[in-house]
Each structure stands twice: as C-alpha cells, then as structure tokens.
Amino acid sequence: MSPLADAFIRHFGEMGSRWGINRTVGQIYALLYVSGRPLPADEIAEALGFSRSNVSMGLKELQSWRLVKLQHLSGDRREHFSTPEDIWQIVRILAEERRRREIDPTLSVLRDLLLMKPGNEDERAIQGRLQEMHDLIELLTRWSEDVQRLETQQLTQLLRLGGGIIRLLDLKNSLPLLGSKRRPPRRAPAAREADEEDLAEDFSEDRSEAEP
Amino acid sequence: MSPLADAFIRHFGEMGSRWGINRTVGQIYALLYVSGRPLPADEIAEALGFSRSNVSMGLKELQSWRLVKLQHLSGDRREHFSTPEDIWQIVRILAEERRRREIDPTLSVLRDLLLMKPGNEDERAIQGRLQEMHDLIELLTRWSEDVQRLETQQLTQLLRLGGGIIRLLDLKNSLPLLGSKRRPPRRAPAAREADEEDLAEDFSEDRSEAEP
C-alpha cells in the first residue's frame, strides 16, 4: 500500500477514536475513501491487517451510518463497498446521522423535563437553564437542516462568503419593511422603487419569534 | 437532588460516552450547568457518588476544554467550579476546542501528504481525493471561524433566518457588480441609484476563488 494512503488511514484511525467511532471503523472508512473503487471485505481485512470478522462488524457500523454503500460487481460474488462519490453528500449524511443520534434524543429528554411541573423555586431555575439549552440546540439544528437542503452550489457560495455574510444582514436590516423587530428599520428618506418592494415581500418569511 | 436535575445529568452522561468524553466528565459538566452556582469538588463527588479523585480528574479534563472555570468564594478555601454563564460563550468555546483538537491536526496531516511528490498514477489519484477533503474542511472551518466572531445578536439573526438565507444570496447575485462569477449578473434595465452602488462596493470582498 502506498505510504500516502497508509499515513492517511492511520491518522483517520486515531481521529476516529477521539470521536465516538472506533479505530477499526475509522481506518476502514479511510481506506475506502482513498481507494476510490469498491472493495470486498476480504481485501479490506488484508490491507489493514484485521480479522475478517472485525471488518464485517466495521462495515455493518458504517452502513448503519449510511457512510458506505454496498454494491455487486459483475463476475464477482463478493459484496463490494465504497463511499459516496460526492464529498458534499458525505457531509450531509454525517450531519443528518449525528443529529439523529445525538441531538434528537437530547432534545427529546429536554422537552420531557420541561413539561414537568416545577415543585419549587429551585426546580423552576433548573428548568430555566434547560429551556435555554433547548432553545439554543433547536435554533442550531433547525438552521443546519435548512442549510443542508440548499443546492451544493448555493451552499458553497454561502460558505465562501464567510464573515461577509454580516454585510448582507446589514443590508437586509437597512431595507425598510424587512428589518427585524429587534432593530427597527429606519425609513428611507427618498421614494422607493417597485422592484425593492417585491423583494421585501420575499423576505417576510423570516422565522424571528418573540424575544426569550 | 431534584429528579429533574438527576434525569438531565444521567442523560448527559450517556451522551458524553457516545461522544469522545467519558460518562463521569459529562455528568460533572451537567451538574455544574444545572446548579447554576459554583460548586466545590467534594460537593460534586457527593452529589454524583464518585470518588473525590475521580472528580478531580474530571474537572481537570473540563478545564482543559475551557468548559468550566475555577473561582474562589470568600470565606471558603476550597476551589469552586462553574460553567460560563452565557450559553453562546459555551458554544463558541466548544467549537474552538473541537477545531483545535480534531480539525487542525487533520488539516495538518492532509497538507503534509499533499506536499509529497506522487510516485505514480495511483498516488496522484489519492492526492486528488485528499485535496478534495482538505479543501472542504478548510472551507467549513474558515466559515465557522468567521461566523463565530459575529456578535451574538448578529449570530442569532443569521440563525433565525434559516434557509431564508438563500433569498439574500439571490438578492446579492441579482445586484449588478456583485454577482458571483458563476452566475453572471444580468444587468438591470433601468438606471440605478447611488445608494445601491455603495452597497456594491461593500460586498466586493467576497472570498470566491477559482473554480476547483
């Protein structure tokens, strides 16, 4: 195996264990990612020096994350595995799965706890803290769900903009009829164009809600 | 201890282990978060039923993540620990630390590997894949660094906008002089106002680079 691939795979293994995933699984994934062609389980086992059964477990785990897909190659009875070809697809899947496994259960617990009647002042305070966390997590995940639905091209444009996004927000706030409730818009002095009115309408779906 | 707090702490422990962090550490953090006042290590140990030394280790870990801060209360020699009061601060710290521990080392490995001369066609292909991953990670982290620098208020506005952000991007693209190179702007038919020109200038720092 190429020393390039080897170094990459080794690193991914380390990182994997710093994350929730175990070393083996990380390495299998890295191998599939770099090799760029579907591999059968026994080749993976040989390349990485793991037992065949270990690879089987690892692939099962990766499949449960939807990070590898199974396919059959003509003339070969063995199952072959590969990573999605589009790297943005990988990002989307990762985000979705992590949300499903880590965020959703937490939100659900928080909601349950917030439904309980506080028995005393202390519990009221605790619920306050939990509410704050709940709202924050919900805001972040809603946003990420929304953004993930964008076309890749739109997404990259947004990302390349970086901190420059703030100028767009300022623009939005400066347009009358569009400003958020927090910063009341100052009315433009001059008469305005029809074109701009239409845009205004378009923006009115802003999700802003009551202040916490 | 309130059953509310207890359920929350227990859940956080579980989640912690699904993440890189261990159960103990997760529970200590959760306890500090809900109690909303600085606690000394021995109270934590008692509340959670861990040994004093275990708590000491856990707090050390949390401090290394900058997720708890140490303080002295007047009239008490013991060290007390608490979480940052502002929940947005917590988000920022978490993002920074994860970047520092997980992303930066990976980028560094990728860069090293990309500097190596490919020995054959295979290695060239591998480097192609690595480059793709490197660019993606860099784009995402640059963006998150930028966005993290925003004021909390700006940040929440951005988040609340959700998928609506796309309309702002469309607006940007529709303004002549501002459009991305990808979608050449169609010139407005009518004469335009000075106001809009100024805005245009403001947007020109867009980070767009050459197409991959």
Place this chain on the structure above:
DNA sequence: CTGACCTTTCAGTCTTTTCTGAAAACAGGA
C-alpha cells in the same frame, strides 16, 4: 514551623470495549 484543610497523583482493580477464530447461516450453481 506546625497543623488543618485541600488538591493531585498514581498503582492497582474493576468495567467496558474491541477483536478474534470457530461455527453457523446464507446464496447460488450444478
């Protein structure tokens, strides 16, 4: 300097997770 009070360290134990080889299960061809 001493004693009271706190915190940290660490060797050893206990628990959990990972990994393996052997066996079972499965799928398709003859």
Place this chain on the structure above:
DNA sequence: TCCTGTTTTCAGAAAAGACTGAAAGGTCAG
C-alpha cells in the same frame, strides 16, 4: 439436493479505559 464460496454471529481472549484509595504535595493561618 449438495457443494462452494461467501457473510454473520458469538463466546471468550486481549486491550483499553474508568475508577478508587492511599499517599504525597500544596497552601495558609496562627
């Protein structure tokens, strides 16, 4: 049907990680 090549399961071995108590190290008041 049986045979062959394949994947999955699983009990136990091995490794990694978490946790503890005891001891050492700090710090401060008097």
